[in-house]
Amino acid sequence: MREREIGTALLAWYDSHARALPWRIGPAERRAGHRPDPYRVWLSEVMLQQTTVAAVRDYFHRFTSRWPDVAALAEADDGEVMAEWAGLGYYARARNLLKCARAVVADHDGRFPETSAALLTLPGIGPYTAAAIAAIACDEPATVVDGNVERVTARLFAVETPLPNAKPELTALARRLTPETRPGDHAQAMMDLGATICTPRNPACGICPLRLFCAGHASGIATELPRKLAKKPKPTRFGIAYVGTREDGAALLERRPERGLLGGTLGWPGSAWTEATPAPAPPAAADWRESPGAVRHTFTHFHLVLTVLTARLPAGSNPERGHFVSRDNFRPGDLPTVMRKVHDLASRALLTD
Known part of the structure; x- marks a missing residue:
């Protein structure tokens, strides 16, 4: 047989x-x-x-x-x-x-x-x-x-x-x-x-x-072989990520909802990811500045382009979203890949600021 x-x-x-x-x-x-x-x-x-x-x-x-x-x-x-x-x-x-x-x-x-x-x-x-x-x-x-x-x-x-x-x-x-x-x-x-x-x-x-x-x-x-049906082109979505740090080095982070993309992971506060860049809605009052360039990342079903805004937050800052993670407890390597890209872009911007 x-x-x-x-x-x-x-x-x-x-x-x-x-x-x-x-x-x-x-x-x-x-x-x-x-x-x-x-x-x-x-x-x-x-x-x-x-x-x-x-x-x-x-x-x-x-x-x-x-x-x-x-x-x-x-x-x-x-x-x-x-x-x-x-x-x-x-x-x-x-x-x-x-x-x-x-x-x-x-x-x-x-x-x-x-x-x-x-x-x-x-x-x-x-x-x-x-x-x-x-x-x-x-x-x-x-x-x-x-x-x-x-x-x-x-x-x-x-x-x-x-x-x-x-x-x-x-x-x-x-x-x-x-x-x-x-x-x-x-x-x-x-x-x-x-x-x-x-x-x-x-x-x-x-x-x-x-x-x-x-x-x-x-x-x-x-x-x-195997033959494959032609794939539909991936759409592009846009969003904003906010990288806020205090003078003591603590970073403002938030955990994403359990359901949805990157569910349950720690990352930077940000906007929804939509067909056009959304209006700014920072998580805390500060002088937010746009970093040169953008973060680009591809998921299974779409491409993502993120504008990155950075700010130094005052010691007594009371953010509307997220929580502060101390410098000693913050490890960029613990972030999802797209959030590490945000961190890297923001770090470069702050070094040249």
């Missing part, structure tokens, strides 16, 4: 070429009887959503050093977790990490459920993450489909339907490939193949372990 031959060839390649990742139990360790930790699998999968392996490594090491298991994370301070997450983006993931950890401790005695169906009942765990944890940590033959798997599957079966319309077909084909034995290693092998050989551009077909089975390669269209 073709699917079985593909699976055998893929696992043979994985046994020799698996990536060494800090959250992974490799094939040699599996053979020696070591089992993946569901906590580390879960944490890595959440971090890796919309983010690269290279970007996640350091974050994963810091998280697991501070919170080595799900019980420790469940007891963590929300603000400290959000600060450690700063820069990874998609901050709803960090909020859901805490909700999920606390649910695992409160409702499951600190142990992750062992089936994808049960995992789906936890906060912030969707079909992909549930399947990944169940397959990798619990040996359930769940089908794990990320971008790498979609690309490998589209090329293997020469699926020319463009994404995202092709997702159901690709998931069904990936399910046909999912084995009853070593499903976790199979899932990770598909991911590794897509990340290292069956890459989006210039795939290394000459050394691919599945080349003889690949309909896309045989048809000469592998590099064109």
